[in-house]
Amino acid sequence: MTSLGLSVHDVLTTTRSVRKRLDLDRPVDQALIEECLEYAVQAPTGSNRQGWRFVVVTDDDKRAALGDLYRKGWERYTTLGVSASALADGQAPERAAQQMRVMESAAYLAENMHRVPAMLIPCIRGRVDRASMGAASMMASIVPSTWSFMLGARDRGLGTCWTTIHLMFEEEAAEILGIPYGDWSQVALITIGHTLGTDFRPAVREGGAAAVTSWNGWD
Numbered sequence: 001m002t003s004l005g006l007s008v009h010d011v012l013t014t015t016r017s018v019r020k021r022l023d024l025d026r027p028v029d030q031a032l033i034e035e036c037l038e039y040a041v042q043a044p045t046g047s048n049r050q051g052w053r054f055v056v057v058t059d060d061d062k063r064a065a066l067g068d069l070y071r072k073g074w075e076r077y078t079t080l081g082v083s084a085s086a087l088a089d090g091q092a093p094e095r096a097a098q099q100m101r102v103m104e105s106a107a108y109l110a111e112n113m114h115r116v117p118a119m120l121i122p123c124i125r126g127r128v129d130r131a132s133m134g135a136a137s138m139m140a141s142i143v144p145s146t147w148s149f150m151l152g153a154r155d156r157g158l159g160t161c162w163t164t165i166h167l168m169f170e171e172e173a174a175e176i177l178g179i180p181y182g183d184w185s186q187v188a189l190i191t192i193g194h195t196l197g198t199d200f201r202p203a204v205r206e207g208g209a210a211a212v213t214s215w216n217g218w219d
Helices: 008-014 030-040 059-080 085-086 093-115 133-140 143-155 163-178
Strands: 052-057 119-127 158-163 184-186 190-192
Touching: 008 143, 008 158, 030 052, 030 119, 030 143, 059 158, 059 163, 119 143, 133 143, 143 158, 143 190, 163 184
Parallel strands: none
Antiparallel strands: 052 119, 119 184, 119 190, 158 190
């Protein structure tokens, strides 16, 4: 097992959305991805159903096709009024600068999506059609496992980023990958690549946990 030997604290506080610091020219060994997937299948699932599937994409043509879908979705996303300046508008200077950096790096990833060495498509059995306990249970059965994969990737010097824009064209992506669209829901496209350096730091969170936590009721 290849590991940076990070502590649990370091893994939990420095697993970032990596975009510009992905090494787009270095392949990712299949064995590293397989090690991280073993963490994924240790995650809890609703009613212990384990109704997950993970599609790993390294094929050049399929990455290119998914990259095309992602860019098409990104163009649509940015026409909805979502831009760096819009997200930064009215924010404190430090927060505004952070939002600008995020959008710039997101645009960089969209432009280079086809070059990402590997992609992971986590899927859950069934279709998510509306908000309900069932839908929440479905998400609770796939999101923790995917995050476990991402944490494992961090400790192996791999960068990941959770993206969902390709889901605007989920059925087309299903056709590219042979996923039974009527029976399985894709929930994300996780980009995977070695990072340029491993010195990631905790993110700035306004007020920390205390600012968004209330006890025994909403206040």
